[in-house]
Amino acid sequence: MHLTPTSSCFLAGVLFSALVSVQAAVPDAVRAAAIDLLDASHILHSLDVVDALGHVSVRNPVNSSQFLIYAIQNATAVGLTFSPTATVPAGFSERFIHSEIYKKFPEVNAVVHAHTEAILPFANQAKVPLVAQISTAPAVGVQVPVFNFSNLSASVLSGDTLSDFLIRNALLGDALANKFIGGSDVVLMANHGMAVRATSVRQAVFNAYYTMQNAKVQFQSILLGGGQAPAALNVKEMTDCVTTATTGLAPRAWNLWTKQVDLNPLYVNNLRNGAAASATGY
Numbered sequence: 001m002h003l004t005p006t007s008s009c010f011l012a013g014v015l016f017s018a019l020v021s022v023q024a025a026v027p028d029a030v031r032a033a034a035i036d037l038l039d040a041s042h043i044l045h046s047l048d049v050v051d052a053l054g055h056v057s058v059r060n061p062v063n064s065s066q067f068l069i070y071a072i073q074n075a076t077a078v079g080l081t082f083s084p085t086a087t088v089p090a091g092f093s094e095r096f097i098h099s100e101i102y103k104k105f106p107e108v109n110a111v112v113h114a115h116t117e118a119i120l121p122f123a124n125q126a127k128v129p130l131v132a133q134i135s136t137a138p139a140v141g142v143q144v145p146v147f148n149f150s151n152l153s154a155s156v157l158s159g160d161t162l163s164d165f166l167i168r169n170a171l172l173g174d175a176l177a178n179k180f181i182g183g184s185d186v187v188l189m190a191n192h193g194m195a196v197r198a199t200s201v202r203q204a205v206f207n208a209y210y211t212m213q214n215a216k217v218q219f220q221s222i223l224l225g226g227g228q229a230p231a232a233l234n235v236k237e238m239t240d241c242v243t244t245a246t247t248g249l250a251p252r253a254w255n256l257w258t259k260q261v262d263l264n265p266l267y268v269n270n271l272r273n274g275a276a277a278s279a280t281g282y
C-alpha cells in the first residue's frame with residue numbers, strides 16, 4: 001500500500017522526462033540511463049510485474065553517489081543537478097529501499113521494488129522457499145531470503161514508525177539491504193513484495209520479470225507434485241544460466257519489450273523519441 005501519489009511509475013516517468021529534457025547539458029550517459037529507466041518503468045507495468053505501485057531506479061552513471069534522482073547518502077532529491085527550475089517532490093516513500101541497496105553494494109546499478117502477486121505466497125509462507133526453477137531465472141538463486149517486517153527488532157522498527165510494511169527510513173532500508181548478503185539478487189518482503197538488484201537497469205527488469213515467472217511455475221509444480229517442492233537448479237546450471245541470460249537472453253528480451261511498449265499508447269518515452277517533454281500521454 002503506497003499512499004503517496006509519486007509512488008506511481010508513470011509519475012516517475014513524467015518527472016524524469018521533465019528533468020532531463022529541460023536542460024540540454026545533461027551528459028549523454030545520464031540521458032541514456034534516464035531513457036532506459038523510463039522504458040523499464042513502462043515494461044515492468046506492461047508485464048504485470050508492477051501495477052500502479054512499485055518503482056525502478058538506476059544509479060547515476062556519472063556520479064556513483066546518486067541514483068536518479070536522489071543522493072544515496074540520505075535519499076534526498078538532487079533534481080537541481082538536472083534543472084535549476086524543475087520542482088522536485090520528495091519522491092517515493094520507499095526510496096530508502098534503493099538508497100540503502102546502492103550504499104551497501106557498489107556493483108549494483110539498478111533496483112526494482114514490486115508487489116508482484118505471484119511471489120507473495122513465497123514471501124509469506126516461510127516453509128516453502130522460492131528457489132530457481134527455470135533457466136531464465138538464475139537470479140532467484142538457491143533460496144531467496146525473506147525480509148520479515150513483523151519480526152524486526154525494536155532497534156530497527158522504533159515504536160513511532162508506522163507498521164504498514166513500507167520501508168520509510170534508512171534504518172529499515174539497511175535491514176532489507178542486509179538480506180542480500182549471501183548472493184541472492186532477490187529478497188522477498190513478507191506481506192509486501194520483493195526487492196531486486198542488478199548491475200544494469202535492463203538486467204533488473206529481466207530478473208524481476210523472471211522471478212515472477214519462476215514463482216508461478218514453482219507454485220504449480222508444488223501442486224502437481226502433491227506438495228513436494230521441486231529441486232532448485234544446481235550450482236553449475238545456475239552459473240551457466242546466468243551467463244546465457246546476461247549475454248544473450250536479456251538483451252533480446254529488452255528489444256522485444258521496448259517495441260511492445262512503443263506500440264501501446266499508454267506508454268510514451270519522450271526522451272527516447274527525442275520529443276519535448278509533456279505531462280500528457282502518460
Ligand SMILES: *[C@@H]1O[C@H](CO)[C@@H](O)[C@H](O)[C@H]1NC(C)=O
Nearest residue numbers: 063064065066070071072078
Ligand atoms: C555527486 O553526488 C553527491 C551526492 O549528491 C554530491 O554531493 C556531489 O557533489 C556529486 N559530485 C559531482 C562531481 O557532481
Ligand SMILES: *[C@@H]1O[C@H](CO)[C@@H](O)[C@H](O)[C@H]1NC(C)=O
Nearest residue numbers: 065071072073074075076077
Ligand atoms: C544529503 O546528502 C548530500 C550529500 O550526499 C548533501 O549534499 C545534502 O545536503 C544532504 N541533504 C540533507 C537534507 O541532509
Ligand SMILES: *[C@@H]1O[C@H](CO)[C@@H](O)[C@H](O)[C@H]1NC(C)=O
Nearest residue numbers: 126146147148150151152153
Ligand atoms: C524473529 O527474529 C529472531 C531474531 O531477531 C529470530 O531468532 C527468529 O527466528 C525470527 N522468527 C521468525 C519467525 O522469523
Ligand SMILES: *[C@@H]1O[C@H](CO)[C@@H](O)[C@H](O)[C@H]1NC(C)=O
Nearest residue numbers: 123124125126148150151190
Ligand atoms: C514473520 O514474523 C512473524 C512474527 O515473528 C511470524 O509470525 C511470521 O511467521 C514470520 N513470517 C515469515 C515469512 O517468516
